[in-house]
Amino acid sequence: MNPLVYRRARPADTRSILSLINHYSAKGLMLPRSFAQVVEKIRDFNVALSNDSPVVGVAALHVVGEDLAEVRSLAVEEGLQGRGVGRKLMEMCLSDAHQMGLARVFTLTYQTQFFEKLGFTRVEKLTLPQKIWGDCVHCAKFSDCDEIAMVKAVDR
Ligand SMILES: CC(C)(COP(=O)(O)OP(=O)(O)OC[C@H]1O[C@@H](n2cnc3c(N)ncnc32)[C@H](O)[C@@H]1OP(=O)(O)O)[C@@H](O)C(=O)NCCC(=O)NCCS
Numbered sequence: 001m002n003p004l005v006y007r008r009a010r011p012a013d014t015r016s017i018l019s020l021i022n023h024y025s026a027k028g029l030m031l032p033r034s035f036a037q038v039v040e041k042i043r044d045f046n047v048a049l050s051n052d053s054p055v056v057g058v059a060a061l062h063v064v065g066e067d068l069a070e071v072r073s074l075a076v077e078e079g080l081q082g083r084g085v086g087r088k089l090m091e092m093c094l095s096d097a098h099q100m101g102l103a104r105v106f107t108l109t110y111q112t113q114f115f116e117k118l119g120f121t122r123v124e125k126l127t128l129p130q131k132i133w134g135d136c137v138h139c140a141k142f143s144d145c146d147e148i149a150m151v152k153a154v155d156r
Pocket of ligand 1: 075086107108114
């Protein structure tokens with residue numbers, strides 16, 4: 001296979017991004033996203049592409065406050081996992097966070113070992129600001145959320 005290309009997502013990538021995210025949401029590993037939720041926030045997304053399959057990796061950085069953003073919708077095609085694709089996409093998101101002058105990035109995840117490798121540490125969800133709960137109350141898992149909250153300081 002040719003080397004992967006990494007770049008900022010474009011509106012035309014939306015269906016391919018959705019296909020990857022919703023593959024994992026069907027397994028209960030990620031939250032599902034709609035076409036509108038992705039295309040309207042397409043500037044948040046970075047992607048990895050191959051010749052064979054349009055989008056083989058995706059990660060989004062969603063700003064939730066003046067110094068805080070959330071990593072969302074992180075996914076790598078099953079056949080390409082364990083080759084550094086997720087790490088590269090996360091580095092792109094952290095670079096975006098740095099360029100925006102953000103202090104911290106957080107995620108809600110089941111993939112704690114992956115995020116620990118990237119320097120994230122576990123925190124109590126209640127330590128995350130109210131703004132997040134504005135999103136969480138709209139989630140189907142709100143009353144029974146078992147995802148782990150993890151935070152990383154952005155290199156200044
Ligand atoms: C989580 C996910 C994005 C990781 O992507 P990936 O490309 O396989 O990860 P990488 O190859 O970049 O791994 C980076 C490091 O994390 C480690 N790692 C990755 N997944 C891991 C796991 N499940 N358990 C333990 N370590 C893991 C790797 O071994 C690697 O360590 P190293 O740098 O010391 O070699 C991918 O497994 C995935 O898409 N999972 C399904 C969807 C999902 O759960 N998304 C997360 C939503 S928050």
